[in-house]
Amino acid sequence: MSLGDYLWSARSRFWYVTLAALLGVGTTLALGQWQLGRAATKQALQAEIDAQSARTPLDNADVLANTGLRSVVHRRASLRGVWLADATIFLDNRQMDARQGFFVLTPLRLTGSERAVMVQRGWVPRHFTDRNRLPDLQTPSGEVSVQVRMAPPPSKLYDFAGAPLGSIRQNIDLTEFASEKRFPIWTDFSAIELAHDARDGLSRNWPVVNTGVDKHHGYAFQWFGLSALIAGLYAWFQFIQPRRRRHDVS
Secondary structure, eight states: OOHHHHHHHHHHHHHHHHHHHHHHHHHHHHHHHHHHHHHHHHHHHHHHHHHHHHSOOBOHHHHHTOOSHHHHTTOEEEEEEEEOGGGOEEEEEEEETTEEEEEEEEEEEETTSSOEEEEEEEEEEOOSSOTTOOOOOOOOOSEEEEEEEEESSOOOOOOOTTOOOSSEESOOOHHHHHHHHTSOBOSSOEEEEOSOOGGGTOBOOOOOOOOOHHHHHHHHHHHHHHHHHHHHHHHIIIIIHHHHHHHHHO
16 A cells, blocks of 8 residues: 555544544433433423412312313312222222232212212232132211322223223223213313222322433433543544654654
8 A cells, every 4th residue: 555545544543433433422411412402491391389288278179160181280178078999999909018019099079069079099909819809898878978199090001902991900091980870970081099098998109290301411411421522532543642653763
């Protein structure tokens, strides 16, 4: 190889490596900035959740006058009504404290209204050997006062088409449930029971509402760290190491 060919090859390699390094640094910086943007969005959402939780608790009148999910979600409430125990649903394959079981959902018909709120009352373990056996559940009769946190409709897991519509279900759609049971129920929100009542045998160690801001900050740190690593390796192999070699030779 002639000297000219060698210099051309070295020059080409330099620019190829430079282009790859610039692309790597630019991409990782952009991904880091994207994660910071996600974190900022989640911070705003967490601030809204915290502000909602700190507001004065709702009562029946407030819920009856609500204008949709956004006006009540994440707010605490003290609701009075009657449990519609015959319409209790057990959502299968739900975990609490790393144990498998059911989330127990029972509609609460509010005092002064014919309409009900679906209350996620708590968690109960399923029978060890008989998967179709319903747990013994104590549901108070007559008017009760329930301390809750207002929430979106119950979350859903993967479900197969044609899932059964008995007491044990994988998921629940509140609109379909209202049509099935033929009584009015709010379909755009539910409630999560908070107060512990040892008499009903339900666990209520609900996870704290957290939007995961720290996770996005961690991802951003990783991307920025990778960007700095690419830049550092580029500087070392393209400039520092060749200069040290020339210095050693001379």
